[in-house]
Amino acid sequence: MNESDIPHFEEKKDGSNWVLRLYIAGQTPKSLAAISNLHRICDEHRETKFHIEVIDLLEKPQLAEGDKIIAIPTLVRKLPEPIRKVIGDLSDTEKTLVGLQLKPKSS
Amino acid sequence: MANQLPLLQKCPTGIVGFDDITSGGLPYGRPTLLAGHAGTGKTLFSLEFILHGIEKYNEPGIFVSFEETPEDIATNVASIGFDLAHHQAENRLRVLHIELDANELIEAGDYDLDGLFLRLGAAIEATGARRIALDAVENLFSAFSDLRILRAEFRRLLKWLKQKGITAVITTERGTHSITRHGLEEYIADCVISLDQRIEDQLATRRLRVVKYRGSAHGDDEYPFVLGDNGFAVMPLTSAGLDHDVSMERISTGIESLDEMLAGGIYRGSSVLVSGTSGTGKSSVAAHMIDAACRRGERSLYFALEESPRQIMRNMSSIGFDLNRWVQAGLLQFHAARPTSGGLESHLTTLITLAEEFSPQVVIIDPVTAFNTGADMEQAKSLLIRAVDYFKVRNMTALFTSLTLGGEAAESTSVAISSLIDVWLLLRNLENAGERTRGLYVCKARGIAHSHRIREFLLTAEGVQLVDVMLDDNGQILTGSARLARLKQLDNETSSLYTEVARNHRISDVK
Numbered sequence: 358m359n360e361s362d363i364p365h366f367e368e369k370k371d372g373s374n375w376v377l378r379l380y381i382a383g384q385t386p387k388s389l390a391a392i393s394n395l396h397r398i399c400d401e402h403r404e405t406k407f408h409i410e411v412i413d414l415l416e417k418p419q420l421a422e423g424d425k426i427i428a429i430p431t432l433v434r435k436l437p438e439p440i441r442k443v444i445g446d447l448s449d450t451e452k453t454l455v456g457l458q459l460k461p462k463s464s
Numbered sequence: 465m466a467n468q469l470p471l472l473q474k475c476p477t478g479i480v481g482f483d484d485i486t487s488g489g490l491p492y493g494r495p496t497l498l499a500g501h502a503g504t505g506k507t508l509f510s511l512e513f514i515l516h517g518i519e520k521y522n523e524p525g526i527f528v529s530f531e532e533t534p535e536d537i538a539t540n541v542a543s544i545g546f547d548l549a550h551h552q553a554e555n556r557l558r559v560l561h562i563e564l565d566a567n568e569l570i571e572a573g574d575y576d577l578d579g580l581f582l583r584l585g586a587a588i589e590a591t592g593a594r595r596i597a598l599d600a601v602e603n604l605f606s607a608f609s610d611l612r613i614l615r616a617e618f619r620r621l622l623k624w625l626k627q628k629g630i631t632a633v634i635t636t637e638r639g640t641h642s643i644t645r646h647g648l649e650e651y652i653a654d655c656v657i658s659l660d661q662r663i664e665d666q667l668a669t670r671r672l673r674v675v676k677y678r679g680s681a682h683g684d685d686e687y688p689f690v691l692g693d694n695g696f697a698v699m700p701l702t703s704a705g706l707d708h709d710v711s712m713e714r715i716s717t718g719i720e721s722l723d724e725m726l727a728g729g730i731y732r733g734s735s736v737l738v739s740g741t742s743g744t745g746k747s748s749v750a751a752h753m754i755d756a757a758c759r760r761g762e763r764s765l766y767f768a769l770e771e772s773p774r775q776i777m778r779n780m781s782s783i784g785f786d787l788n789r790w791v792q793a794g795l796l797q798f799h800a801a802r803p804t805s806g807g808l809e810s811h812l813t814t815l816i817t818l819a820e821e822f823s824p825q826v827v828i829i830d831p832v833t834a835f836n837t838g839a840d841m842e843q844a845k846s847l848l849i850r851a852v853d854y855f856k857v858r859n860m861t862a863l864f865t866s867l868t869l870g871g872e873a874a875e876s877t878s879v880a881i882s883s884l885i886d887v888w889l890l891l892r893n894l895e896n897a898g899e900r901t902r903g904l905y906v907c908k909a910r911g912i913a914h915s916h917r918i919r920e921f922l923l924t925a926e927g928v929q930l931v932d933v934m935l936d937d938n939g940q941i942l943t944g945s946a947r948l949a950r951l952k953q954l955d956n957e958t959s960s961l962y963t964e965v966a967r968n969h970r971i972s973d974v975k
Binding site: 419429430441448 | 562563564568569570571572573574575576577578579580582583585586604608
């Protein structure tokens with residue numbers, strides 16, 4: 358597998374105030390689900406600018422140490438700080454939003 | 465071994481005593497579960513397993529901590545002489561710290577632990593690891609809320625390690641009702657070890673038990689272990705075996721005339737039994753030995769099971785010993801305990817723990833027969849075999865006093881340990897002409913051409929003195945005032961005759 362197999366998001370480097378990093382390990386059903394769920398959630402929050410990186414640890418296993426990745430998939434909110442982590446295929450939208458703090462917990 | 469059925473291959477841990485009780489170590493290429501409460505030494509056991517693997521068995525290893533930081537781990541093992549940085553630089557060791565913070569993690573859908581697998585896999589590949597330790601895995605279970613996923617992933621991890629043929633030690637906290645908090649023993653069928661710590665007499669005693677070991681013989685007992693200066697050490701019944709080094713060095717018993725009877729003293733590291741009925745002066749012999757050791761600048765440990773240290777010191781001062789000054793000088797340490805306070809194992813553990821801490825050259829157990837109180841004989845004997853073995857391996861000279869009861873034959877020791885003993889001194893009461901005196905003879909002394917004569921044992925203000933007994937015209941032993949009377953009589957008759965008799969005695973002593 359190579360990088361081109363992974364669906365890429367449109368990167369908005371300039372002016373993007375959110376940096377999200379999604380760690381996957383190969384194109385497993387869970388990884389693909391996480392990618393499409395993340396895509397959907399970002400589409401639903403067009404008011405926020407996202408910069409998204411997808412890192413396949415099968416290709417770059419050394420990157421797992423940096424963000425202390427144990428579970429796959431793991432979505433890391435690098436910015437805004439503090440760092441937050443959401444694990445799983447992001448099929449639970451509610452929890453994903455809570456995890457990313459994209460939406461207040463109470464609502 | 466060639467014409468035997470293939471046995472389960474063992475992976476030696478290198479931990480003192482452990483490989484003996486498991487006939488060679490852990491199941492090779494398989495996971496072992498190590499369960500115990502906090503502070504029982506799980507981390508040290510798993511670390512030593514990895515580090516001995518690197519240093520003694522040429523097997524690189526990975527230490528995965530779900531709790532302690534690598535800095536803490538390095539500091540902890542530096543005190544027992546391991547240099548983690550060196551092995552890491554040589555690429556034979558990896559220390560992975562898996563940080564888990566439940567507050568950070570939100571679970572939103574299905575996941576697996578491939579991240580952990582990848583990190584372990586990379587480390588195994590980089591070092592060529594044959595051993596792995598996963599320390600404090602209960603933290604992994606408490607960091608995630610979906611236990612269904614965790615259990616499945618844990619099972620997959622074990623299978624994955626087994627496929628790679630890696631010997632693993634997985635440590636976890638003990639549960640209240642089961643061996644482990646998360647029932648992990650269900651997944652590890654090969655080998656389960658439990659560590660335990662109890663506080664008895666304000667002293668922590670630690671024990672290890674092999675709960676199960678598929679396909680291998682193992683000791684069923686609870687084995688005391690210590691976390692000493694040299695790390696984790698289990699005290700098995702057989703660890704010393706009979707292949708320990710022996711010393712040729714002779715040391716003094718502190719009683720000059722007794723040294724003469726033993727043709728120059730006892731061998732260092734030998735075990736001495738002093739038996740006798742009540743009030744024959746057994747503790748006085750012990751006091752001599754301690755005093756002599758302390759004068760040589762050596763340390764002594766006195767395990768007092770019947771009298772308090774103060775009482776012993778007071779009594780010994782009456783025969784001219786100031787033991788307190790050796791206590792003050794840090795050369796003598798007393799430990800007083802009632803034999804009934806706690807089990808035999810806890811006494812042995814206490815003894816060994818104190819001996820590890822204090823490293824004495826001489827150990828006194830006074831009296832060893834106290835262990836018979838309320839305990840069964842076999843257990844008492846096994847305890848003493850372990851104690852004797854332990855002292856021998858450490859080259860510590862041990863003196864056991866044994867109380868012979870009135871009705872028993874003088875040669876019987878109620879704990880039946882005489883066969884383990886190197887030097888056996890027998891004290892007995894001699895009744896003669898309405899007077900009771902004490903006699904001492906050397907019942908056995910392995911490897912020493914000792915005297916077979918009985919000597920009169922005198923307790924004086926300057927300590928023990930042994931004097932030649934006299935014989936009357938009928939060959940009866942004369943002691944006490946009868947001896948003095950005879951001596952005077954002989955002196956009056958022919959002083960030369962006595963000199964000759966005495967010379968004859970000395971000649972026969974040397975034989």
